[in-house]
Amino acid sequence: MDIRFDGERLRAGSRARERFYDSRGYGQPREGNLELAPVEAAHLLFRGDIERVLDSRDGEDRPLGFGALLASTAVSEVSFFVYKDLRDRGFYLSPTRDTGEGETDTTASGGEFVVYPRGRGPWDDAVAYRVRAVSEREAVPARALRALVDRATADGATAVLAVVDEESEVTYLELSEPAVDGATDHDLPAVSGRLLSDRVLVDDPPEALYERGFYGQRLDPDGPLQLSLVEATQLADSGLLDLTGAGEPGARLRERGRAVEGERFDRRLRVYTGLRAAGVVPKTGFKFGADFRTYAEVTSVSELGHSERLVRVLTGEHVFAPRDLALDVRLAHGVRKQMLFALAGETLTWLAAERLTP
Amino acid sequence: MDIRFDGERLRAGSRARERFYDSRGYGQPREGNLELAPVEAAHLLFRGDIERVLDSRDGEDRPLGFGALLASTAVSEVSFFVYKDLRDRGFYLSPTRDTGEGETDTTASGGEFVVYPRGRGPWDDAVAYRVRAVSEREAVPARALRALVDRATADGATAVLAVVDEESEVTYLELSEPAVDGATDHDLPAVSGRLLSDRVLVDDPPEALYERGFYGQRLDPDGPLQLSLVEATQLADSGLLDLTGAGEPGARLRERGRAVEGERFDRRLRVYTGLRAAGVVPKTGFKFGADFRTYAEVTSVSELGHSERLVRVLTGEHVFAPRDLALDVRLAHGVRKQMLFALAGETLTWLAAERLTP
Numbered sequence: 206m207d208i209r210f211d212g213e214r215l216r217a218g219s220r221a222r223e224r225f226y227d228s229r230g231y232g233q234p235r236e237g238n239l240e241l242a243p244v245e246a247a248h249l250l251f252r253g254d255i256e257r258v259l260d261s262r263d264g265e266d267r268p269l270g271f272g273a274l275l276a277s278t279a280v281s282e283v284s285f286f287v288y289k290d291l292r293d294r295g296f297y298l299s300p301t302r303d304t305g306e307g308e309t310d311t312t313a314s315g316g317e318f319v320v321y322p323r324g325r326g327p328w329d330d331a332v333a334y335r336v337r338a339v340s341e342r343e344a345v346p347a348r349a350l351r352a353l354v355d356r357a358t359a360d361g362a363t364a365v366l367a368v369v370d371e372e373s374e375v376t377y378l379e380l381s382e383p384a385v386d387g388a389t390d391h392d393l394p395a396v397s398g399r400l401l402s403d404r405v406l407v408d409d410p411p412e413a414l415y416e417r418g419f420y421g422q423r424l425d426p427d428g429p430l431q432l433s434l435v436e437a438t439q440l441a442d443s444g445l446l447d448l449t450g451a452g453e454p455g456a457r458l459r460e461r462g463r464a465v466e467g468e469r470f471d472r473r474l475r476v477y478t479g480l481r482a483a484g485v486v487p488k489t490g491f492k493f494g495a496d497f498r499t500y501a502e503v504t505s506v507s508e509l510g511h512s513e514r515l516v517r518v519l520t521g522e523h524v525f526a527p528r529d530l531a532l533d534v535r536l537a538h539g540v541r542k543q544m545l546f547a548l549a550g551e552t553l554t555w556l557a558a559e560r561l562t563p
Numbered sequence: 564m565d566i567r568f569d570g571e572r573l574r575a576g577s578r579a580r581e582r583f584y585d586s587r588g589y590g591q592p593r594e595g596n597l598e599l600a601p602v603e604a605a606h607l608l609f610r611g612d613i614e615r616v617l618d619s620r621d622g623e624d625r626p627l628g629f630g631a632l633l634a635s636t637a638v639s640e641v642s643f644f645v646y647k648d649l650r651d652r653g654f655y656l657s658p659t660r661d662t663g664e665g666e667t668d669t670t671a672s673g674g675e676f677v678v679y680p681r682g683r684g685p686w687d688d689a690v691a692y693r694v695r696a697v698s699e700r701e702a703v704p705a706r707a708l709r710a711l712v713d714r715a716t717a718d719g720a721t722a723v724l725a726v727v728d729e730e731s732e733v734t735y736l737e738l739s740e741p742a743v744d745g746a747t748d749h750d751l752p753a754v755s756g757r758l759l760s761d762r763v764l765v766d767d768p769p770e771a772l773y774e775r776g777f778y779g780q781r782l783d784p785d786g787p788l789q790l791s792l793v794e795a796t797q798l799a800d801s802g803l804l805d806l807t808g809a810g811e812p813g814a815r816l817r818e819r820g821r822a823v824e825g826e827r828f829d830r831r832l833r834v835y836t837g838l839r840a841a842g843v844v845p846k847t848g849f850k851f852g853a854d855f856r857t858y859a860e861v862t863s864v865s866e867l868g869h870s871e872r873l874v875r876v877l878t879g880e881h882v883f884a885p886r887d888l889a890l891d892v893r894l895a896h897g898v899r900k901q902m903l904f905a906l907a908g909e910t911l912t913w914l915a916a917e918r919l920t921p
Contacts, residue, residue, distance in 0.1 A: 251782070272757055272766055272787070282759050289782075340761060341849050342824055370849035371791040372780045373762060399630055401640050403698060404731060408630055422730045424609070424647075429630070433729040466700055491699050491728035494890020532852020536890060539897035 208246065208258045210269065212279065215241040215258055225249065230297030230326035242300045243279040244288045244316075250274060251289065283315030287338035287367045290375045291318070294563055296333070297326040314340050315369065317353075319360070320563070332362040334563060336377075339527060341370045347523040347548050350556060354380050365561060368527040378534055379561035382554070383545060387485035387501035391417045396440075397447045398432065400457060403465055405437040405448070406430075419486045419503045433489065434462045434470070435477045442478070469518070476518045476547040490515050493536060496547075514543045521550015534558050566604065566616045568627065570637065573599040573616055583607065588655030588684035600658045601637040602646045602674075608632060609647065641673030645696035645725045648733045649676070652921055654691070655684040672698050673727065675711075677718070678921070690720040692921060694735075697885060699728045705881040705906050708914060712738050723919060726885040736892055737919035740912070741903060745843035745859035749775045754798075755805045756790065758815060761823055763795040763806070764788075777844045777861045791847065792820045792828070793835045800836070827876070834876045834905040848873050851894060854905075872901045879908015892916050 206224075208217040215232075217225075222239035225231035231249065232241040241249075249255045250271035258274065259266040274280055284300070291298050298320040315338025322333040335357035339345055350366065357364035357380075364380040393413055398405040407414070407421070410430035414420050420440065421432040432440070440446035441454040448454040462470035473496055480487045480499060487497035498512035515537050523546075537544035538560050546556040564582075566575040573590075575583075580597035583589035589607065590599040599607075607613045608629035616632065617624040632638055642658070649656050656678040673696025680691040693715035697703055708724065715722035715738075722738040751771055756763040765772070765779070768788035772778050778798065779790040790798070798804035799812040806812040820828035831854055838845045838857060845855035856870035873895050881904075895902035896918050904914040 251786075272764060275764065276757050276759055282761060342761070368849075370847050371762065371793070372847045372849075373782075373789045374780065374847070374849070376850055399634050401634055403640060403700070404729065406630060406633065422732065424731075428609075431731045435729070489728050489730045489732070491726075491730075491732070491886060491889060492734055493893060494886050528849060528852050531849060532890065532894060535851060536894045536897065539894065 206255070207266075208241065208255060209261045209266070210243070210246070210258050210279070212262045213243075215243065215246045217241070225254070226327075230299075230321070230328075233299070233327070243274065244281075244284045244300055247271060247274050247280045247285050248288055248292060251285075281314050281316070282373070283338050283340045283369045286369045286373050287315055287318065287336065287375055290367075291320055291336070291563065295323050296563065297321050298336070299327050314338075314343055315367070319362075320365075332357075332360040334365045335360060335362045336365045336367050338367045338369065341368050341527045341531075343527065345525045345527060345530075347519060347521070347525060347546065347556065350380055350525070351382075351548070351554065354382050354556070358382075363561075365563070366527075366530075366558075368531065376531060377561040377563055378530065378558050381557045383543070383557040385480065385485060385545075385555055386483045387480075387499075389419075389484045389486050389500070389503045393418050393420075393445055395445045395447065397449060398437065399449050400437075400461065403461075404434060405432040405446070405458075407432060416506050417504070419488065419500070419506050419509075434458055434465070435474050438462060438474055439478050439481055472520065472549045473518050475549055475553060476516065479547075479553050480516070487516065488512070490517075493540060493542075495533070495544075498542070499545075512542060514545050515540075516545045516547055518547045518549060521548050521554075523548065530558060534560055564613070565624075566599065566613060567619045567624070568601070568604070568616050568637070570620045571601075573601065573604045575599070583612070584685075588657075588679070588686075591657070591685070601632065602639075602642045602658055605629060605632050605638045605643050606646055606650060609643075639672050639674070640731070641696050641698045641727045644727045644731050645673055645676065645694065645733055648725075649678055649694070649921065653681050654921065655679050656694070657685050672696075672701055673725070677720075678723075690715075690718040692723045693718060693720045694723045694725050696725045696727065699726050699885045699889075701885065703883045703885060703888075705877060705879070705883060705904065705914065708738055708883070709740075709906070709912065712740050712914070716740075721919075723921070724885075724888075724916075726889065734889060735919040735921055736888065736916050739915045741901070741915040743838065743843060743903075743913055744841045745838075745857075747777075747842045747844050747858070747861045751776050751778075751803055753803045753805065755807065756795065757807050758795075758819065761819075762792060763790040763804070763816075765790060774864050775862070777846065777858070777864050777867075792816055792823070793832050796820060796832055797836050797839055830878065830907045831876050833907055833911060834874065837905075837911055838874070845874065846870070848875075851898060851900075853891070853902075856900070857903075870900060872903050873898075874903045874905055876905045876907060879906050879912075881906065888916060892918055 217239045231245045232239045257268040260269045298318045301319050318336045320334040354364040366378045368376045394411045398407040407430040421430040438458040486500040486503045490498045495515040496518045497516040499514045533544050548554045566573050575597045589603045590597045615626040618627045656676045659677050676694045678692040712722040724736045726734045752769045756765040765788040779788040796816040844858040844861045848856045853873040854876045855874040857872045891902050906912045
């Protein structure tokens with residue numbers, strides 16, 4: 206059974222098609238014969254199902270074994286490790302090139318795979334996962350992940366980023382676009398505060414501000430309330446906070462916010478305000494290394510449950526380092542929260558990431 | 564009881580000294596009278612122990628209350644929140660200005676405190692903690708943290724970074740210089756491998772390489788072994804790895820390493836090699852968002868316990884964002900490991916950080 210490699214695809218006859226495609230989902234049938242992607246041929250070589258392929262690129266038929274094919278530029282290691290790992294987990298899968306027109310969609314060093322539900326294969330229509338394979342050293346634009354979610358959704362599949370670390374282990378991250386809405390509703394009285402260097406002090410706060418709205422933090426059980434600058438600005442924008450001293454409160458707070466954290470203040474305020482508008486209560490996520498932790502429904506602080514999500518605020522142009530992604534997702538998992546990325550671009554969009562064992 | 568503020572210190576008479584210093588550790592005695600730092604006066608005002616202080620900066624005695632003193636530039640909020648929190652936890656403490664000569668030592672917005680053991684005070688010699696107070700938005704040079712550890716060690720105390728987040732909660736991180744040594748010892752045979760784009764494949768590995776040395780990762784239980792580029796380079800430098808193809812293996816591997824991760828490769832190799840030389844086995848820390856996880860003693864991989872530490876490799880000039888520090892320390896705590904920072908400057912130094920509840 207000869208399998209010839211022309212530098213892009215590998216071709217074999219109908220016996221190979223019966224043996225590898227019909228019964229085990231390798232490759233694509235072409236006029237009764239079989240066409241294999243290099244990563245598929247590498248896997249057949251690795252398993253010993255075939256002993257060698259014939260490299261016919263320079264007109265001669267030179268035999269290539271597993272090691273030589275993997276060391277060649279035809280197959281990326283990253284692609285092979287992900288392909289092998291998913292096969293080991295009992296899936297049939299196909300490399301895909303129809304990743305849309307955007308530049309961001311074709312940058313993954315390990316390419317993209319369509320993974321069929323267990324027990325199904327390329328001859329069926331169902332897709333379980335759309336998997337983008339990358340090396341841990343690769344920069345991954347948030348935009349590309351959003352596009353992956355869209356492609357997966359169109360297939361009725363789950364979007365997955367598969368990261369191959371330097372010791373060739375694969376970590377799977379499930380990506381999705383979460384619904385961000387809550388049920389917090391309250392009616393708060395207006396208050397007055399004093400602007401300190403990095404927060405606002407409300408000397409005599411009405412109980413509802415903290416207890417129902419979950420704004421700020423008390424200095425003592427019955428003491429003054431401190432508001433963070435984002436909390437204070439959102440309250441001022443809602444007409445609920447005035448400041449002692451001259452000047453429009455919202456403008457003074459923005460000026461101070463930008464002075465202490467630059468552009469990031471505006472991004473965080475935008476996300477904070479968006480969450481509040483959706484009935485979700487954001488509080489600082491500092492202890493989790495995030496911007497916010499969020500509560501979908503606060504009726505009273507004294508009956509508060511655990512926060513459900515962690516939010517990291519990023520620009521629309523953000524480029525992830527897979528290691529940072531792994532850190533965030535691992536931490537969120539450890540504290541039983543969902544990790545959300547708020548992409549503050551032209552519009553505010555959301556990306557959720559969590560660990561997945563396919 | 565009049566307490567006068569000259570813009571730097573507050574001064575009061577002997578009755579105040581008896582009441583606040585002798586019995587509760589506020590301030591310093593000066594010729595039978597009392598001298599208070601602004602943060603101490605703010606705390607006495609906050610508690611209602613005094614009602615006002617007299618601002619005598621412009622020759623008149625203008626009364627100042629808690630809110631006005633806190634809103635002035637004399638007291639930083641960060642300093643006040645840390646002072647109050649430690650007092651609430653039952654400690655007496657004193658702000659200190661003798662933080663050495665270095666610039667890095669005086670940059671903390673909240674300053675530094677000497678915290679006495681519970682039940683002790685400024686009239687004793689014992690110091691429990693040396694606490695540097697910073698805002699979560701402040702950049703904290705690794706160098707300054709190392710210097711803090713040195714000052715604390717000189718006092719026989721524990722070095723602590725107290726971070727005040729935007730909602731005014733205080734997170735305490737204990738800092739130390741850990742001993743880095745292990746008991747891993749093995750004798751390995753030399754092997755030959757094939758350089759792939761981002762790792763090395765050893766086709767027919769001797770069992771000891773993985774099983775005793777814990778180098779690499781097997782592709783299959785009896786299959787080829789993959790080595791990461793740092794593992795391969797350290798082995799090549801030890802004369803234990805040759806590569807197929809021309810060129811000195813160590814040089815080829817360094818060239819490839821720099822091509823895939825730049826200068827970071829050299830830093831990581833330096834730390835990897837240092838750990839191996841100390842009898843510690845480093846493996847990838849990717850799943851924890853770190854550079855390495857480490858094992859102090861590996862006798863056989865089949866009897867491996869959990870790794871004890873996570874290592875993040877940084878430059879000697881690294882400047883921490885407190886939020887990133889909090890993220891690393893929280894994650895490490897969640898997986899019951901100690902977080903170590905390797906500062907690869909002129910010399911390689913170590914800084915450990917963990918959560919502390921004073």
